Amino acid sequence: MKKVMISLLAGASVLALVACAPKRYERQSKPKTATSSAVKKEKKDTGQKHYQEVLERYAKYDTALKNGDKAGLFAELGKSPAGSEENIYLDALERLGTPVTFQYAFTDLNQDGVDELLVSNQYTGNKQYVSAIYYLKGQKAELLHTAYTAAVGGYRSSLDVFDNGQIVYATWQSVNPEMELTLYSLGKGEAKEEKKATIQIGGDQTAEQALGMSAKKLDLTKLDWKNFDGTGDSKSTAKAEEKKSGSFQVQVSVADLRIRKEPSTSASSAGMIAKGTHTITETVEADGHTWGKLESGQGWIALDFTTRVDGNADPAPAKTSTEMNLDEIKAGNFSSVAGVWKNKYGTSIEFDAQGIVKVNGSAVNGVQFSGFYFKEGNLHGVSRMPGATNETPILFIPSREGGSESIYWSKSDATNGNDLYYRVD
Template sequence: MKKIYKVSLAAMTLLALVACGPKRRPRTQPSTVQSEVADGKGSKKTSSGHEYYQTVLERYQAYSRAIEAGDSAGLETKLKEIDPQSDEYVYARYLQTLGRKPSLSYFYTDLDKDGRDELLIGNGQTVSAIYYLKGQQPELLHTAFVASSGGSRSGFQIFEDGSVIYASFSSLQPEVDLIHYKFQKGKLETVNQIQIKNGDGQKPEKALGITAKELDQAKFGWKELETGKKATSQASNSESQTSSFQVRVGVSDLRIRKEASIKGEEVGMIPQGVYTITEKVSADGYTWGKLQSGQGWIALEFTTRVEGSNAATSNKGSGGMNIQEIQNGDFSSISGTWRNGLGWTLEFDKDGLTGNQFFTDGSGVVNNINPDHSYITGAIHSSKPNTAGGAAISFLPAGTSIKPDSNYNSDPSDTKKDRIWIGQQYIWNPEDFFYRVD
């Protein structure tokens, strides 16, 4: 009989709740769970094996270019090169649903110290795919990601002794499937498979008997997939100032950019009004101001400075919804009552959710908040242990649009206003968006 453990999902950041759905997708096992990486004659290869992974990297580069260009036909052509039942195929489709250029990085590491590297692909913070060599052929262990709809999600934990935990689960089911793989002596072995449950705070590695130190995936030497440059986010600026001030936006088509550069990704349009700027940078012939809300940067040449204003004297909510503060647990910028087209309400104070119609016993909380496109997404669920149910929640500052839904529909809400969206499937219905009412 399969052993069941009770484990706190909060201990694994890779299991963060983002959306809910009825079923998890069964994941394919690696084609070989015990595969030699020696040369077949008993002698170990001295080459790190990077040249054998080039076809993998080229495929991901092609996926990225096709998705960025909106070239569905090009993506279809590239996907014909791989098995449509494979994890890589499903992962590429997931990247397509994001509606923007994928942020892909890679990192080589020798997990079992046998002289042949494994290839890790991710977003510069966490691992999304692990490839290893079987002879001279790259093999996929698994891919890991949070599905855009349906509630399926997965993730990796990686350890110093070559152990890898692969977790997969569905947000509405308490069971989490764990597989313990280990790279050792030129082989990949499946050590153990168990299920865990939310409960007493025991960590997955303890349940699986792993005592080695877990590696911090964010500290890997990630390189950007397209350029090979180090995966850092630095503006090319000649001047930086951090004193806060306010500006008035009088034009209706001023773009918000993700970075302080004319080449920065456009993440929305800012409505007319007064906004607090927390940082100023000169780059590409413009002076850029960082919005207090955390949405991004605007060109200050198209604004008028509000004299006599500063961070200490300005109204805290003058810039509207502040996604940076919300991520840090401060909900002051959205304090008050919010209502959607169905008549449902949400109430917040500075510490979080105080009232809602989803958890009438007062147990509702909002957490697991992370950046998502040009806004932030988290989870709304009960604070009581072992309580099923919940949904995704997105906080959308004025001027930003929610990414295309799972049916490729665009944002139907009033993007000139701050909004909150809640749902269990990523499908945008106008009545599901909450707007401030007091």
């Protein structure tokens, strides 16, 4: 009996060991799980650090422009290549006295894992506009283009970004009804020019239609905009442009100036405005144009393609200390600019009391001038050479702050100084 009991106890012990073994093995073999505090999520490098030099430059531009520090601004611009598009843009802001509140945002436009840098300073009608786009070429920030209004010559440009990463760059002249479009796509370290097109400003065809695009414009208000002083949040701080009131009259001389229901090139059309004199009750800057609200209630027109009636025109400066008399020139008397004027390339134009009489030393007769109006202390107009079908903008700029008086005469952008003529005789 004793032997039987010993055998039963031994068997029970073996069964107990067998029964416990799987549980013990399961506990020992269960992998250790790291706690959440021990897990470190690695942040993806999207290349933002390579834009630091650009951000530092704009921070200095922002400070100088806000403080009216012209010397400081040009000292900073002097560190970059002369005539660069960035320099021209900042120079135009300073000359025009444009209010500055620079902001920037990073976004991966082409979804390649590398961010692009957008800079903004244009706030109009609760919309935020892109003023400059930078992308990375390797580890170096490259400027695609800037969008701005030139200080002289009527040159303008704009940048539109679309939700598929494409970019439309547009350029135009305030005296020319055509807008030149270029479609870009961003690749790995490159900006590829996809297509070009030309549309009529105020016409029925949109940029997207002309370029064969189906994408929609990127909602810029959803980007994480920041100020260059380190402030800013995840929402755009775009502000509506203050509208200026006060009635005046303008003369419409073109037959294809479109009326818009709102002050925007993308607003619905309300037909064409008739030639003649029209009363404007308020103005607003939007989409690169100065828009005027019609007293008739029909809508808005782009005032760039009109002439302000003399009786309500801005007062023109009297005869300047350098003898350029804008009142006389507007009346057809060019005596105050008689003589030879040259640009930086040595191209010359010569005036007598009647107007231009020589170009590069060769006599010309019958150069016609028209469309004169005053703006920002300068005299704007157009000229037409004998037998020519196209008009060429001309701008008379009196001396300011000890500088030299000059004449702009070209169809291209004059802000880099190439088409500014200075008196030599």
